[in-house]
Amino acid sequence: MTTSDLETAAGAKAQLFIVATPIGNLQDMTPRAIEVLKSVAIIACEDTRTSKKLLDNFNIATKQLAADSESQHQKLWAYHEHNSAVQTPKLIEMIQNGHSVALISDAGTPLVSDPGFQLVQAAHSAGVSVSPIVGASAAIAALSVAGLPSNRFSFIGFLPAKAHGRQKQLELLKSRSETLIFYEAPHRIVASLEDLASVFGDSRAVTFCRELTKTFETVHKSTLKELIDFVKNDDNQQRGEIVLVVAGAQEEDNNADNFDELLLRLLQDLSVKKAAALAADITGVKKNSLYQRLLELQSQSDDE
Known part of the structure; x- marks a missing residue:
């Protein structure tokens, strides 16, 4: 009897598992991910050929005995952007009929620049339960080693393939102060x-x-320059999976005096400390800069 059969027998409710898989090193596969992939009735994946190699490595069967016979059914289902409209209702129906489903991508955490939403x-x-089986994510792995501020960041994903669209999106992003994370295809890396x-800016x-x-x-x-x-002078850097972690725009401390009226x-109703905190939330200027400017304005007011 399989784990799936045991769960059914115990009355456990079937659900959808979102399972992260390694982005490269197979040793990053978690024991829980292996257990879940062995237990579910169906594994939905982007490319069955790619996923079969991963599953074979961990002795996870891609076919399963039918409950009422000795015949086998395919456990591995293709699920990608071109067939999601057809496959989605089928998978939901399977779960509603008591068969748990796991969703995996070719690598990393599903839905992060991958199908699945x-x-x-x-x-x-x-009303189907959805449970994450956490693991590798290229975006978070890159952020962890980037040596750039990680308290605030935005995941942008892939930029538009054409130069005009790419430049237009970058114009919208250039003044953002948080760290930005991009994915990029190797054949576009230099142009991007x-x-x-x-x-x-260079x-x-x-x-x-x-x-x-x-x-x-x-x-x-x-630096970008x-x-x-570095990338142009080494063709090897124009191959493989690429993540760019880009520093946010620097906030200019001297912007504080542009908000004197505010x-x-x-200051009419708040202490300097509270006024600085509220002004920082409103303007996006650093609180310390606003605090210093408030002290200056308060001093000027006292002198008058």
């Missing part, structure tokens, strides 16, 4: 870096992460 959304709409440097800090957890892993921290040269109004 439609299935998870449908599961919630149908040149657009980043053109819009963000001196913007960036960490280039390539083939994380794999044999030829690269983690290179530099230096990184362009600060003076806040």
